[in-house]
Amino acid sequence: MDQFLLVALNGLTLAAVYFLVASGLTLIFGLMRVITMAHGTSYLLGGYIGYVIAKGTGNWLLGALGAAVVVGLLGLLIHQVLIRRFQDDDMRVALITLGVSLIGTDVMLATFGGTATQVPIPKSVQVGVDLPLVGQYPLIRLLILAVAVVVGVALTLFINRTRFGSIVRAGVDDSQMTAATGVNVRIVFGLIFLLGSALAAFAGVVGGSLFPLLPGQDGTFLLFSLVVVIVGGMGSVPGAAIGAVLVGLVSQFALVLAPTYALVLTFALMVIVLAIRPQGILGKVSAL
């Protein structure tokens, strides 16, 4: 029982990181109907920038903010220069962003090297807390879980309750009509791309505090965020949360039960969901 709870908690904290990455992806897709294949690159770059800042200043929060701002602005630049013109051509956007990720991987390898690094976290959270039934559990993991819940709730409220959110939702349903009512959709698109990239970078700092930052992580996290949004349903933030929890739990339990095939089992989850519900658990049929 204890073992079961421990694995479940590990799965949930892993899901927290997956959710943070995938929420940016699903947000961008929800509004713009394009997938950015450079999302994993944003994650890893965010992690590295957070590492540099947090190591220099000794302040984790500053690192997270700095990474989000820098990568967010970079995302905005990429959107303006490379993506905006091909807004309606999702295939071309996917391919161009794949090219961006190709360059990003190479440049990051040249800049930060091939050895593993980890974002330094304050001593005060490097402790264990006593949980009923589970026993000692690292505080940092619980904090990350809390952060993900807060971000998820904030994003949902932001989309469902604010004026900007209603513009975003209108844009999701019909961007041309939204533009016709006087909304500058282009600016909204740019802002969402900025927000999505910033979320990925923030996730990179969070993930980089738990797991090592390595070349190749960009590809891994791109794939996991793709699987999360495919399972959860593209364009839906609650869907991303459900997808992340499923993927996180399955991968952790698979790691215990069949370590060699953990990744295969995780992807098998995606195959099963696709076979039953091709649009994902909370996806809209029209999006397919």
Added chain:
Amino acid sequence: MTQQVDRVSTSKPLWARYSWIGWVIVVGIAVAFPFVVDRPRFWLPNIGVRSLWLGIIAMSLVFLNRYVGLLSLAQATIAGISAYGVGYAMVTMGLGFFVAVATGIVAGTVAGFLVALIAARTKAIYFLMITLALGQVFYSYASQAIEVTNARRGLAPIKKPDLGFVNLNDITTFYFFVLALAVLCYLLCRYVAATSFGLALQGIRDSPERMAALGYRVNRYRIGAITFAAFIASIGGVVLVLDRAQVDPDVVSLGSTLDILVVAVIGGIGSLGGVFLGALVLTFLDNFAQDFTDRYQSLTGVVFIIVLLFAPAGIAGIGKQVKRVIDRRRKELSFFSVGDPQQEPPAAQSAEEAITKGKQQ
């Protein structure tokens, strides 16, 4: 570059009627290649053979994109599964060359069929993501399943046979063998595209609803096409494994998948023959870029993005793009010269359409 099968054209323009001359020249250059290069021992394996198998695998991707409208990122994986099939039969089970090659091709084709079963229900960007994810499943399996794939160490050695009348260990002979295979694959793709099966595929690409209403089972056709493309990719995989003499997880890594995509896009994602130009660009970058920069991969990425931004139909489409610009110029000129109302010929396949757009709504 070539005339379009899917366009009923009674009066082809002159250049299209004589396009076979272009092909004779291209094949002629490919045949003369071993005899004109200064260092055959470098050029033949690193540029020649490698370009050919990259091209064959990329051709399967282009076939799917052009005739079915699906952009698959699983082609490198399928080729890799075929390579693993050859390796497993030859190294682990100790079977002969022909049995091993047959095993590889069957393994790759069956893998393609399974991919099709999972992915054929989805379209456009979903298909892209799912094939990418499936490819990575196999990568993680290949790098961990010690008893089948020997994990990271891979399966080796895979020897090229001496068949008596041809000795594939001789690099020039092997090059010609692969060249012949590449030409055969190209002709097979063209043939399949022109059969009633291929025509139905193009109908499904253009309007799946209408074809379904006409009684075609759209999904079955898609599955058939993906399986056929897997067969072509498997042939590429066999050449790959013979060329590398071993198979390890790198063959199915994300990098290899991107290599195939880069080859297809640079060569021209709407052109079956253009892939070999793209493959040449990639192998040249791979072999010579390191002479002046360490960032070979960045350079590839930059070339890739530039092609996507400015020449979406790739190198093979540049001719048409230039022709369109000239036509437009001529039309503007004739606008000023009175009494010569020259009609602009209807643009063929526009470069913009070369990458099949994913229409989602």
